[in-house]
Amino acid sequence: MSGSHTSESGFSTRLVALTRKETRQMLRDRSNLVVGLVLPVVLILLFGYGLSFDVKDARVTVVLEDSSPTARNVVSGLQGSPYLAPSWVTSMAEAARMIRAGQTDAILRVPIDFSRRLAAGDAQLQLLLNGVDSNTASTMEGYVAGALAIPTQQLADQAGNKPTAAPNITIVQRTWFNEAGESTWYLVPGLLVLVMTLIGAFLTSLLVAREWERGTLESLFVTPVRPLELVLAKLAPYVVIGGIDLIMCLLAAKYLFHVPMRGSLPVIIVSSLLYLMVSLSLGLFISAATRNQFAASQMALLTSFMPAMMLSGFVFDLRNVPVVIQIISQVLPATHFMGLIKTLFLAGNYWPDILRDCAILALYAVVLIGLTRRSLRKKLD
Template sequence: MSASGFATRLIALTRKETRQMLRDRSNLIVGLLLPVVLILLFGYGLSFDVKDARVTVVLEDSSPTARNAVAGMRGSPYLAPAWATSMAEAEQMIRAGQTDAILRVPGDFSRRLAAGDAQLQLLLNGVDSNTAATIEGYVSGALAIPAQQQADRAGNKPSGVASVVVVQRMWFNEAGESTWYLVPGLVVLVMTLIGAFLTSLLVAREWERGTLESLFVTPVRPLELVLAKLAPYIVIGAIDLAMCLLAARYLFDVPMRGSLWVIILASLLYLMVSLGLGLFISATTRNQFAASQMALLTSFMPAMMLSGFVFDLRNVPVVIQVVSKVLPATHFMGLIKTLFMAGDYWPDILRDCAILALYAVVLIAATRRSLKKKLD
């Protein structure tokens, strides 16, 4: 078959797919509107950064010494301290969900401070363990402020007591803002979404409506069918990518330290993988309901939960790590975070892009095979 036949048919099929995509409003809702909603929700809605943590201070010792010891609480930008008169009252507040933590200054605080072994009690609501741990850090930081000030007042001279001071620098994300790593992860989720929700229905729909049977008995080749189905969704994916990048840059002020063209290239590569996976599921299940369920279970949920998006893969058991390594999303997730925050780190770029390219080729070839123009 001549190359011109291939080109004519490919163009005709692509035109058909594009028209179908544009006429089905639900496609555009999922393809363009949902990403916008996700960008806004992820950018603004998801945050691990605890602000105004509610800590109730119970002063059982109301001496100036005790007051001074917890004075730092007021100064912390992360804490919103409240005051309670009795432990019973404060415990009731924690139970009612009105406060996140209780800082108790025991009645014998001043006396024991003089003796050199004073204790403060911090009572946390452990239900939200992550917030609890963060609050604990904030509180100990705040409590250190008066001591620090005292030390400063004493002058910056050798105190006579040796101590190690941690001087910490967080690379790539100096302020430790969670938005910075959630937004690059969003690129992964949006690219996955198009594959999972849009392309997973494409071939199954044609099986269900019987349109493939008519199409098969024409000079059409399976590869032409696959390529034509991918084409319009690559455009949608590219638009989504542009929206994500613009939002990251201008709405959320996330740095983009890697080269833009590498980010775009890697994202398009992953887009191919995601679309290919969707098409493959669609072509093999031949049923829209099963296809969307499969896509949800095999691509979207894992991309959200197991790709290192929010949950660090270093912390999970080996079995889960193996599962996550099988997911293409995991490789892209690592790569895109590096590209956004760290910059062009070529060994990673080359390795992950090679893996993604391999996935793309294998999936598209597999889809082509599953459309081998037979009904049985």
């Protein structure tokens, strides 16, 4: 019995000692604490408060070709809807410019003969939806129909028992930029962003950290190699790999998923390579700053792929999230590239957006390369 008791006592002592040792080691490794404690909190807050499939304050532009009181009364229901934010123009050309620029989500056209046809009992309204975001487009169709149903019912009540006077308003719906209503057209350009982010940030996030851990980077400090040359040399092979992946993504989008490419192919390629440089530079900066492969991989996950998937507008309409999340999303380079690539694929070349977003991506690339260069100065800690 005494031997058995001694064995159990020794087991307990060793277990307690090892547990204390592992606990101290865990507390010293901050990257483990970030993954184990901070990441769940971030995910809870993001999914709970920051992400929503609801559509609020959806922008609908009303083209009043018929400005009669009857026509205004019919579309007045849009102003009473908490889900719609109507604006008013008198020209279809102006409304078309707004939808191409991404300044509105739908156009409700009131034709010039609306009042006359309504009096005859058969009137039509034209609803044009921006199909670049297929989820928002399908939701808006129901919102607009619901908002117009109230004044239409009021007109029917006013007609009383006169069947010939009861109004019949038909909404003729059409989706621009995604006529087939295919969700694939909406998702595949976004997948291009995720692929560029994944191969960019993760491939380079381990490069410098691996050399720091192996001690091979110190040997470069005694050579004439300059930090900028080292940065560019490390980026060059992965630009080639990223370019190959980009070609595969474009071929798959065109021939496997049949997504239209309405924008210029050279513009799509140049903007994609520009974003690839941003992703590669971000991964290299993380690698140079952390000097630890595990910490670098986790940091790359938290700062690149996850934000690109959840906060760039890949699935969720960013206008429906809290203002703080909207501000954070605008800081992310993936957000600017996501909107740009979807516009290029589905809507075509809209140069104000192209020049603005490409300038932002170029600025990110220059800043990140500069920060990485500073992190690789010839100085040992």
